[in-house]
Amino acid sequence: MRVENGAWALASSARMRALDRYTIEALGVPVELLMESAGRAVVDFVLEFARDLLALPDAEVAIVCGRGNNGGDGFVAARHLALLGIPTRALLLGNPADMGEQAAANHRRAAIVGVAVESAWPLERPLPRRGVVVDALFGTGLSRPIRGDSAKIIQCINALAGAPEVAVIAVDLPSGLDADTGQPLESAVVADATLALGTPKIGLALEPGRSLAGRVCAARIGIAESIPGEEASEGVGAAGLWSRYRASDVLPERNPDGHKGNFGHVLVVGGSKGMSGAAALAASAALRSGAGLVTVGCPAGLNDVLEAQCTEAMTASLPETRDGSLAESGVEAALALAGKRDVVALGPGIGRSLQSGAFVRELAMAVGVPLVVDADGLNAFEGASAALQARSASTILTPHPGEAGRLLGTSSGEVNRDRVGAARELARLTGAVVLLKGACTVAASPDGRVIINPTGGPNLATAGSGDVLTGLVAALIAQGLGALEAAALAAFVHGMAGDRIALRRGDAGLLAGELAEELPRAMQELREEGRESAGTEGHRLSTLLPFPGP
Template sequence: MKAATAAVMREIDRIAINEYGIPGAVLMENAGVAVVRHLETMLAPLSERKFCILAGKGNNGGDGYVIARHLANQGAKVKVFLLGEKAAVGGDARLNLDIIDLMGLDIIEITHERVWDKVKVTVTFADCLIDALAGTGFRGEPSDDMVQLIDMINAAGKPVVAVDIPSGVDADTGRVYGKAVQASHTVTLGLPKPGLFLYPGAECAGQLTVADIGIPAAIVTGQEIKQNIIMADMIGAILPRRSPAAHKGENGRLAVVAGSRGLSGAAAMTAAGALRAGAGLITLAAPASLQAVLAVKLTEVMTRPLAETSAGAVAQAAVQEIIGLASASDVLAIGPGLGCEEETRALVRAVVAAACCPLVIDADALNALAGYTSILTDCSALPVLTPHPGEMARLTGLSIQAVNADRVKVARQAAGEWGSIVVLKGARTVVAFPDGEVYINTSGNAGMATGGTGDALTGIIAGLIAQGLSSHDAAVAGVYIHGLAGDVAAAAGMVGMTATDLIKAVPAAMYGIKGY
């Protein structure tokens, strides 16, 4: 499913109006009707229901005036509060405002202090609140009056339906600069917006419905829309079906280089994630002193001892052995639990520069590349990087706050600069490609905020590559399967869920998507 930025959506509207001759008032009418249809599914019958419509001066407010007309025609009791003066409303919005004015609907301008008591009383006794204040054109911090309205809406404890996007949410980034409406439902128009899937905007959206407002499909397909929302049907089309006559060699050979003294768990979870994702043969290469414990942890995984430093990390003397292991493998996953010794970091850079198979790079291997990302552009295959925001901050020189403020933009720029696939982890993981294409994940839950889940993701992505998926498809499918496994595991309780619980749930998640 495509997600359109505010600018792209404006261009789609412009083409529909100017080139296809669809009047803007028709699109506004269709938008309002779509919201009313959704209200019918929520609150039918609408007759005698009390609705409070909070409207702005722009087209989002115009949608609200259309909604008011149709609700009134169905016998609902409607009050409209306009944030500003009627005289400031223009265009198609003014057309619809004039219609409900002629109908005798109660339209109250919020222009002086005495009105606020009316707003509060209406909000308190309404059955439903309609947020038509700002829409996708909103940027920056809301005005004092809008903040006061948002606070009233959020404190009312009533169903709140946002038109297109909750007011206060940036449509492109999901960022909330001050206050935002906490909607229980959002009816987004034409195409979904990225900010409805990215936090904190996603938390404001509630139940999301995408409404068709009559825009010709050819206009949408003619646009270069590079934001995609990952859905189950997309992953079902990506995952290969295993032959009934398959043997382990056909399901891929995977090498994992991970672990150091005190961090054996990261190595084990990476290998286990790959195993549960279906990889056929896995070799876990780790410091020699860890081999015994890893062999016990991972009965089905082969282990290989590597030369190690006095501190129990992989030593640079192991470079050639790792490169040889990579050459005999379909994919190499490197990084979880490797530690921060400079000798190990130098080893990582040497391996990344020389490996001849696809790479999945995570954790301490990413930290080793800070300041050396130019190495990535020379990799023989498109590498997959899986940073969390802290690692992304170290790689880019940005603050963690800057990374999270616009996750799509940061991931996209990094993917382009590094010639790599960037999987920026977090609530709603973002997968970005060098050509600017971006995928936003929709699976997963807060129970995954625990140690080791990132290591599991590295293994899952690598395990899918081992089975023949391209690095592109494995990254997209891997993040969705990882989140869905988290959702399966959370059925037993989100708090206290562990990365091991998630890993065990991977086969069930994949079965739910593909049926194997």
């Protein structure tokens, strides 16, 4: 698998099929050899992860195998574990006559060395309550719902959840998990650990797949990590996940002789009656994230309020409507402000009046600097999101699933069923970088590149958290980052700040203002880790790597 400068490559099921095919057909590596390598890697992982469990009296390993290559990997592992003297049995789901050629060969080899081969359903004996159960039922090729006997044996495996003396280890990914979306195909194994074979699958980086997989490691088993001559086209569909080292490497430099003019000027445009706090949070987050200067453009009636809320930022009064929202007539004044700033954050607290919607659309299409659009700024483009293609400067959209659904003409449920697909489609439709918020936030660019964020947790589900993220994205752009890197790094730092607070205070009760205050500490931690790891990350020679790693 590729780990370049701390960035992991992630593979879709189609991508893994292409890499497998290239390895077998172009490189001439036999399926049998790949299966042997995969099975040996499973043995190494079982011994590393569950050594203490296997030392318990009467402990055993039960490997539940399907009829395809994933099951073949399981039979290889069973043979090697038995040869090590570890009590091992293999359970086959289905008729042996229906097995693939290489899986059947390893089924026979396991039996020859004394592995008891039993039926997985109906079970001939209960699964062990002491030792290890290995899930080698289905791999990345599964696309149908899990039903019938498959669902029954998965239910039996899942009944072991929480048992103190047995571990469930999945081969490649938990059986029943969609490799591309991280969604269960009606039923999926709940694993304590998963060994990804070759490049980790996208579904292992998304919820609920990430939780179903438990601790994840990736094994290099000899599958090619790229195909010569495909680099340009593969970039169109590339997916990745950043480690802390990668995030530290992307952080903007802070030159010792720098001054506030060197670190960018952010213009936050937002606020309306009853929602001034959103603009204030975005402004505070931009300053906490390293922006040298911040100006808040707001309805005139809120100027005094925001001056008091944002003592470190400047404010600028813009024409307002009778109800206290931004008036369409204020676009020219806002454009004059934007012309002297490096980036505009548009939308926090701006409201959904007809006037403010018209203001957002006109300003977004006319402003000539990078633009971050959030909250009701996004809702203003419902039914007209393709218009953003015509913008001359870069655009970053930061929707939650509901806002993304409105822009795509679908529901939040549909967005969450395929978060990577939805983010890519919205990026293609608008020509913008899309930062789709939620568990495992997804950053997607119009050319199809995707970066999935591993940080953050449920404490971020609090009012104003998105406004903090908007200010953070804008600050990183003001300091010189490109749109996709700024979006991905902002999600990483935002989540990391939340994680730091959760360690001290738990998963609930976070205030967005506290999150903004934590941003400098999170960024400093990344900088220090980057200096300590310089020159070491990305060059590991191990065949077994922790995912996503430090």
